[in-house]
Amino acid sequence: MPHELAEIFKSYQAEKGAVIPLLQKVQENLGYLSKEAISEIAKFSGISESEVFGVASFYAQFRFTPRGEHSLKVCLGTACHVRGGSNILETVERELGVQPGGTTSDYKFSLERVACFGCCALAPVMVVDKDVHGRMTTTKVKDILGKY
Amino acid sequence: MTFEEIEKKALLEWRVLEQVEKPCLLVGAATCGRSAGALAVIDAINKTLKEFNIEAKVIQVGCIGLCYAEPMVDIIKPGRPRISYGNLTPEIVSQLIEDYLIKDNTRPDLALGYIGDGRVDGIPALFDLPVLKPQVRIVLRNCGFIDPENINHYVANDGYKGLVRALKMEPEAIIQEIKKSGLRGRGGAGFPTWLKWDICRRELSPEKYIICNADEGDPGAFMNRSLLEGDPHSVLEGMVIGAYAIGANQGYIYCRAEYPLALERLNIALPQMEEYGFVGDNILGSGFNFHIKIKEGAGAFVCGEETALMASIEGKRGMPRARPPFPAQSGLWGKPTNINNVETWANVAVILEKGGEWYAQYGTETSKGSKTFALVGKVERTGLIEVPLGIKLGEVIYEVAGGILKGKQFKAVQTGGPSGGCLPVNLLDLPVDYESLTDAGSIMGSGGMIVMDEDTCVVDIAEYFLSFTQAESCGKCVPCRVGTKQMLNILERISKGEGKLEDIEQLERLANTVKSGSLCGLGQTAPNPVLTTIRYFRSEYEEHINKKRCPALVCRKLISFYILPDKCAGCMICLRNCPVEAIRGGKRLIHVIDQDKCIECGTCLDVCPKRFSAVVKVSGVKIEVPREPILVKGS
Numbered sequence: 088m089p090h091e092l093a094e095i096f097k098s099y100q101a102e103k104g105a106v107i108p109l110l111q112k113v114q115e116n117l118g119y120l121s122k123e124a125i126s127e128i129a130k131f132s133g134i135s136e137s138e139v140f141g142v143a144s145f146y147a148q149f150r151f152t153p154r155g156e157h158s159l160k161v162c163l164g165t166a167c168h169v170r171g172g173s174n175i176l177e178t179v180e181r182e183l184g185v186q187p188g189g190t191t192s193d194y195k196f197s198l199e200r201v202a203c204f205g206c207c208a209l210a211p212v213m214v215v216d217k218d219v220h221g222r223m224t225t226t227k228v229k230d231i232l233g234k235y
Numbered sequence: 236m237t238f239e240e241i242e243k244k245a246l247l248e249w250r251v252l253e254q255v256e257k258p259c260l261l262v263g264a265a266t267c268g269r270s271a272g273a274l275a276v277i278d279a280i281n282k283t284l285k286e287f288n289i290e291a292k293v294i295q296v297g298c299i300g301l302c303y304a305e306p307m308v309d310i311i312k313p314g315r316p317r318i319s320y321g322n323l324t325p326e327i328v329s330q331l332i333e334d335y336l337i338k339d340n341t342r343p344d345l346a347l348g349y350i351g352d353g354r355v356d357g358i359p360a361l362f363d364l365p366v367l368k369p370q371v372r373i374v375l376r377n378c379g380f381i382d383p384e385n386i387n388h389y390v391a392n393d394g395y396k397g398l399v400r401a402l403k404m405e406p407e408a409i410i411q412e413i414k415k416s417g418l419r420g421r422g423g424a425g426f427p428t429w430l431k432w433d434i435c436r437r438e439l440s441p442e443k444y445i446i447c448n449a450d451e452g453d454p455g456a457f458m459n460r461s462l463l464e465g466d467p468h469s470v471l472e473g474m475v476i477g478a479y480a481i482g483a484n485q486g487y488i489y490c491r492a493e494y495p496l497a498l499e500r501l502n503i504a505l506p507q508m509e510e511y512g513f514v515g516d517n518i519l520g521s522g523f524n525f526h527i528k529i530k531e532g533a534g535a536f537v538c539g540e541e542t543a544l545m546a547s548i549e550g551k552r553g554m555p556r557a558r559p560p561f562p563a564q565s566g567l568w569g570k571p572t573n574i575n576n577v578e579t580w581a582n583v584a585v586i587l588e589k590g591g592e593w594y595a596q597y598g599t600e601t602s603k604g605s606k607t608f609a610l611v612g613k614v615e616r617t618g619l620i621e622v623p624l625g626i627k628l629g630e631v632i633y634e635v636a637g638g639i640l641k642g643k644q645f646k647a648v649q650t651g652g653p654s655g656g657c658l659p660v661n662l663l664d665l666p667v668d669y670e671s672l673t674d675a676g677s678i679m680g681s682g683g684m685i686v687m688d689e690d691t692c693v694v695d696i697a698e699y700f701l702s703f704t705q706a707e708s709c710g711k712c713v714p715c716r717v718g719t720k721q722m723l724n725i726l727e728r729i730s731k732g733e734g735k736l737e738d739i740e741q742l743e744r745l746a747n748t749v750k751s752g753s754l755c756g757l758g759q760t761a762p763n764p765v766l767t768t769i770r771y772f773r774s775e776y777e778e779h780i781n782k783k784r785c786p787a788l789v790c791r792k793l794i795s796f797y798i799l800p801d802k803c804a805g806c807m808i809c810l811r812n813c814p815v816e817a818i819r820g821g822k823r824l825i826h827v828i829d830q831d832k833c834i835e836c837g838t839c840l841d842v843c844p845k846r847f848s849a850v851v852k853v854s855g856v857k858i859e860v861p862r863e864p865i866l867v868k869g870s
Binding site: 132142149163166169170174203204206208210217219221225 | 270457530534609613683687696699814841
């Protein structure tokens with residue numbers, strides 16, 4: 088077992104129902120959930136691999152492929168939708184040449200659409216890593232992408 | 236430390252802040268403030284203070300709810316009431332510091348209002364502003380005023396007094412106090428809180444759990460985020476009181492992972508509580524033990540449903556199950572469990588401190604107290620508000636929110652998120668309470684309130700919400716899994732102009748099946764946006780179907796863009812900005828849009844200079860324009 092997984096598992100010994108926190112912690116460390124990681128989590132938790140994968144694939148947070156350097160999320164919550172969020176997403180898709188869920192070929196950006204960030208008053212919103220960009224316009228997209 | 240000693244220490248710290256000898260700057264730095272640029276404003280403040288060698292305290296506070304005025308900074312200067320400034324930028328705030336702190340110019344042009352005793356010339360009292368005057372701030376009492384990372388600020392503002400009182404009471408008496416308050420579940424369903432507690436309390440089990448549902452997933456709603464970021468202790472205090480009344484020794488907060496700052500604030504607040512003995516073993520010497528664990532959600536909307544949420548805490552797929560047995564009998568790990576929403580918990584602490592009767596003075600006969608709403612969409616003043624229940628919808632939209640953006644016409648207000656409905660203009664007199672909203676076909680929900688103007692298409696909105704619930708359906712019940720998909724197919728057809736007249740009836744039939752055949756609230760309420768838009772805006776559906784026309788000019792397949800030849804000046808701006816190269820033309824040539832290539836993104840309309848206004852958007856009509864670029868008239 089890779090050393091970093093063993094380290095993570097240590098703090099979840101004897102915790103009931105720790106599969107989800109484990110998956111979160113592993114993803115946080117590795118960037119995504121590899122086949123091996125799922126198999127190790129299954130062994131550690133004493134449940135089958137298919138069960139672990141079943142849980143992981145149920146939740147939107149978990150990813151099974153390596154991600155780009157920056158995560159780019161475009162909000163399509165109600166407020167963002169009403170104020171033109173889908174235009175922002177389309178512009179980003181065009182600029183990066185990827186669809187939501189995809190990663191650019193240079194592994195610079197991974198694009199996702201999310202249902203709501205909860206900063207609806209600033210709609211439409213786009214988030215790069217931890218930077219929230221509010222009151223977005225299609226013309227602002229290129230400038231912002233250029234900063235990363 | 237006894238509570239009296241803690242209180243004394245806290246008050247001392249708070250008073251230093253209030254009766255300052257050196258100025259104090261409080262920056263609204265919740266998620267919304269930060270995305271508006273609050274962190275850059277803080278940097279500018281620190282730089283300017285250093286530059287002018289001013290000694291001052293800079294504190295990050297939560298959100299007061301005036302999101303339209305973010306980033307906001309409050310300044311307390313010795314001898315003056317606290318003044319709130321809004322719409323700041325790093326440049327403006329530097330100038331403000333120089334003007335106010337050095338030259339003693341209060342800059343009324345930048346000020347929103349003052350808070351507290353005294354007066355400031357040229358600046359109104361903040362709470363007299365139309366946006367704040369109709370509000371009753373119970374849950375949000377501390378948001379934006381205290382440092383959420385400092386428990387002493389909370390204690391100094393009557394925090395944990397409710398807990399101290401509760402611990403001296405019998406559990407039954409606490410439940411009676413909640414009963415007197417008339418508090419109902421703020422997660423949306425409106426079940427009487429006291430009854431929920433009482434059922435769980437009566438269960439005989441050595442192990443019981445309580446849960447705080449902070450999985451706020453409705454798109455367009457951020458009440459719980461703001462509260463957890465701005466005043467986490469108010470929620471935690473309520474949980475300890477509830478646990479004592481019910482007899483639970485373990486609690487969980489299930490908070491969505493998309494709220495990193497809320498999680499951070501909770502993780503700071505819990506150890507502070509432990510240190511003061513407000514949580515843990517033998518709480519404040521009462522012999523009562525209670526521990527709280529924070530669980531991060533993993534991005535599934537359905538986990539806001541209580542049985543799905545519990546499955547998720549247990550480490551399973553978050554799928555709802557049939558009730559009974561109710562969580563109060565058999566919940567988390569099969570033990571009696573009481574689950575309440577963030578806002579419900581935050582109300583508990585105040586009710587215990589001030590009494591149930593005090594709380595019940597607000598609201599209507601059946602809906603007592605106040606409710607927070609995330610007021611967003613096409614209004615002048617977006618933000619987080621807290622109003623007494625029973626207030627009229629129109630009052631919220633026209634007084635608190637200042638009416639529709641850019642003077643446009645109001646069309647509909649959507650309450651309750653994807654589970655709620657769209658209410659039209661003739662319901663603006665409707666009181667905001669649980670029963671009235673349900674009768675109108677919507678729901679109270681957790682507090683999303685999205686205002687739509689004439690430029691919003693109801694078919695598009697119905698399609699939007701349904702695509703959300705359809706994607707978030709966990710797939711357990713066939714009517715929800717398949718029914719929402721079928722409804723979505725029909726809506727997509729209508730918005731493309733391929734609808735048939737019988738589609739409307741078919742939608743209604745499917746909607747009723749999904750409503751009655753689904754196990755949990757997600758499926759039972761998913762058709763509401765469709766049903767209410769058909770009920771109140773049927774003619775718009777018919778126009779999409781019969782005339783292939785979208786009256787709000789939103790549905791892309793039904794709209795076209797044209798460049799008017801007598802207005803186009805041949806400036807080439809639209810040509811350069813068109814993402815799909817659908818515009819032909821040249822310098823001093825009238826531009827032409829190739830309708831086959833056009834993707835109806837609207838960029839040309841946005842970028843065409845106002846003085847020309849040559850681009851128009853139409854639906855259901857064709858405009859005669861030249862086929863090829865020709866010379867601009869007079870050139």
